[in-house]
Amino acid sequence: MTCGHILSRRSPAGDSRERFICDHCGEIHYQNPKIVVGCVPDRDGRILLCRRAIEPRRGFWTVPAGFMELGETIAEGAARETREEALAEVEIGRLFASVDVIEAGQVHLFFAATLKGSFGVGVETLEVGLFFPEEIPWTDIAFRSGRFALEKYLEDAGRNNGVHLHRVRRGE
């Protein structure tokens, strides 16, 4: 990825794991879990959800979330995903949930957030809605990590109970 040459898989000196190593320049290309950042945008007790226009889980509802990019903080990433998916600005609050999705090689981090101004339908979204807790379409939530975040957000009811840790077994 640096010099453009072919990689092979072997253990570097002093390392117990196999890595991808460039046969040309010797650079070791580590593979590590990726961070997904998301938030629960709240306006006066109603939560913004997006219905996905893309796979996986097209047609199902989710909180705004997506892969963190280089060059941003985790909070900026969560705000950017909300901007992209729901055309909405949020004020990011406390980090309250972290979900290990080991089989997918991902860690999902969720923030509480306050929805500001208007919202709309981003290109990866079919529909955006605001839901009171009793209106949340629980049977049509896209991902277990997002469901966990919604559940814990509602249980916290605005209190700072720290980070709820969770592990899901499949990379839904």
Next chain:
Amino acid sequence: MTCGHILSRRSPAGDSRERFICDHCGEIHYQNPKIVVGCVPDRDGRILLCRRAIEPRRGFWTVPAGFMELGETIAEGAARETREEALAEVEIGRLFASVDVIEAGQVHLFFAATLKGSFGVGVETLEVGLFFPEEIPWTDIAFRSGRFALEKYLEDAGRNNGVHLHRVRRGE
């Protein structure tokens, strides 16, 4: 990294950012921030620190921390790093600090932890010690993220104040 052929740098369809794309199989190789996991191992008010045997910051003190690997949770990663660097077992507690190290493309996550049993000197470590708060060698701490974690851990004094978010400007 999958088919072993040369990668070029361009924007995939529908993506506003340049990515590394395989000219042969078309696979997009995303680059994302990496997760560093660490902990503050506490035994009866004394904190375990390791003096680094490797660069960067050889000879400086740090809490146990390192890159998260595929196949583990963030908590398991923090415990593994402690095992490797200080030959010590810990019980991982609350996640209490997250530091964005943007220039290094890293997110550092820190847990409170309870030190169990004995400890020793791992291969990447020169020395391991237990320090009461007033004994911590603040001028010889290796990384700003670890210093932030130590400061917030002591400020929290066992209370769950949620996650302290921080950003450092250099990848020390």
